[in-house]
Amino acid sequence: MAPSTEREFRRFTAIALVHPELSSPADVSKRLVTRLGAPKRITPGPSGWSVTRMEYTAARKYYPEHVGGDDRNRGEAGYAHDIYVATRDFGGRVGPVLLIASPYIHFLEAIHKLLDGAATRPAIQYLGIDMPSVYRSLDASGEEATVNRVTMQVMGEPNADLVSLSGKKPLHSSIHEKLLGITKPYGIGVNVDYEGTDCRISLTRHGRINWFQTAEDRVAHPLVLLDRIHRDGGLKKVRRYPLKREPLGSTVTEETE
């Protein structure tokens, strides 16, 4: 079954893996056997990155409930799913990374499980984000990246609490100023301009990346953002799986002026 273009152009989730055996799209495709068609190189990618779209078939259970409907429970593996694989060698302490993106988080998890199971030693590590340094870096950023949302963890409470500020320049808002001493950076939403188009991207400190893909070329924007974060020393290798948990705590959203 062919992929539904309008369905696939939606909110993508990505994680970046760090492992010596995972440095090219072929390293992914040789472990995922139900591939449809040939991988397609996406051009142009940002400098240093190689980006490939791949198409796989799998059961519809990977679709979210509101998309899959009753079909989610069918066991057949006849439904097409697109993923993007992007690779780049950051060098230094981070090294080569392989980013995998899919609109379906459960599909992404399934791919990770396959890659993790196939990887020989050492264990797979992931790209984590040093969020305080991202806040500092993007706070002083130019026009290519505009912060439109910051999410912070409220610390002094027995129960989990996240607070988000959105609007124009939330890092410069008076509410953010007030919250500085009693919260810590958790995530960020950024509008990235690249080659005349823009894309809204969100990142968490655990290395989970999301964006809304209105056109295929938007896959370049998160990579541009990662380059920017790397330039300012905000990327690190971590052993914690970025999709292990998704925050469910009460989130208060404030609109800044």
Place this chain on the structure above:
Amino acid sequence: MRKRYVGIWSDGDDLMVDIAPTLNGILLKPNGRISGLVPAKPSGPAAELRDSCAIVFVVSGHPSELIAVLTEDLGDEVGHSTYLSHGHASVVLILRDEAKWSEILPSITEFVWGYEMWPVTGGRTAAAAVSVVEPQPTRMAGLGDISCDRVGFESAAQIRQFNANLALLARVVSGYAPEIWPLVSSLHAQVSQIAERLRVDERTLSQKLRTGLMSSQTILIETNAIVTLYCSQLGSGTLPLHRAAFPVGEYSLLGIGGMCRSAWRLYEHLNRTFAQHDHPTKIRTLYPSLGPFDPFGGSAERRDFSTWRQANYALDHLHETPDNEPRFHVPYFSSRWGFHESLHSISLSWQCLYASATKEWNLLTVTHEFLHAQVRAIFAEIMKPADGTTGDHAEQITMRYNERSGGTSALQSMQVAYVEALVVCRAANYLARHLTGEATEVDHPVDRHITTTQLRDLVRNHTGVIHEIAVHVLDYRYVYNGRDEEYVTSIWSSWALVPSVADQIEHYVLRTVCALAARTEGTTNKARFADARLRFRGILVRLNDKDTARPVFSDALAVLDDKAACGRLSVQFSNLRYVVELTQTFFFDERLNTELMDDAQTEEVDGRFVYDIEPGDYRGGKIGSPVGFLLDRFPTYSDRAGTDEAEFESIWQMLQLI
């Protein structure tokens, strides 16, 4: 039982080696020494001593990083060969041969500070065949000996001893624990100051100054005693291991250096966080220039503490960059003192070495001792006269108290508030004794009008209670992050082992209720007491229902279920709530709390931010908040002082801290 002991003894020029579940017999042999080891993974096979093998003792700056590579990246054989120990050589590998060590060393070089390898054949290793690579000492600023010139004979002997102790400590720290250097530097500065005070001719001094001199000498002796002990503990288990010994049988081969580093990390995190916010300095520099507030919170009959909150004099609202170097305690392990704090030292129970992952001996207990030093410093600052003031300080405070005046500054208001706190503690004590029929003629409640003599009596007799309540409130808010279950379980599990608690059960129940009341709904004393009692009781019921319940839980429950006892507690609480509100409003600092708990490694699970890491997991990243990590671990601890697994979990969690 997966724990093993590695033991060594001399046989001519050779060293005999054994690894077995018990090895006490080795201690009777010439130069016999042993130490416990636990496999790095809580389940699965673990390497045993073979006829021919290589045992490698590895010193690492960040053991959890090293263990993550060994257990996650280098395959099952290496993972199953990895053991944990209490020593500086916190990682011990039992490998099939020397070649295996040569094979894996390049993968872990960045995490290895030093190592010692014993090639073993037939249970025997030749001393000449042992390879030792000692850690490269970190270059530290030279401190130099403190001069003994113009110091009396006895004090000079103490200073000489201190100089030698510090030189030894500096050597160990620079090689094995460079993060502890600020302590070495701080000790040098503190004793230098003492030495300066001792450079006088005693015969020329007044009685008062002679007393001060003796006090300085006493502090010097105590400092020396604790540094000696610390040298012994931190200096244990340094390379070469096959030639050194720690004179404590169970740890005599590898020592407890790794555990000392863990204790330092916990203490240093607390100390650094509190020093960054430096509340005593804020009070000293800002309170004299801030306007006064109503120290009584409205009339004495009906308190209205909301006026305090409106004043915004809470320490987290006041911004002042501290300019003082933090002073340090020496954090060491003691079986004599248990958890204890003094001017220069803070001790953790010796039991923490093997049972810190049990509720009774959990490491968070030390935070209570640490907070005593903070509370003491805050109240000492409050009761000092402001710079430039003249006249009898006690008389002036007494006068303002009797006039119900907040004075002309926040400092003067706080001084009057402190007197009111003393008075309410006195009243609470009287009422308790009156209700139990123990009150006597001399126990009459203090009048609202006091004399300076009464003020001094109040300070002497009731300061301890104020400090204790303040410490409980701050401990509950800062360290336990306002979590009832963890807080009550922790303090009552540790109290369960203290005989005097059972004798004064109502007093300890009252302390707990006061702490819980810091996060209580309701405005009236009665409503707050009822709410705190209910929450406390619910936790005690759960603790008491377990097979492992301690008798003290049912004793406390009996108090909370006894109408007359609750009546007494409620009356005392009505008075002591003043101290709770004073602490909560003025001295609890949300910014400090945020820094203390800050750790990007946490994630949200079931409505709480947690580490989501299990004993035997090695993620390698440095724990950002030791306090937060230990609080996170606490609910998983076993009680009744643990199980076999608890010792593994204790070492595992302590190595995570380094």
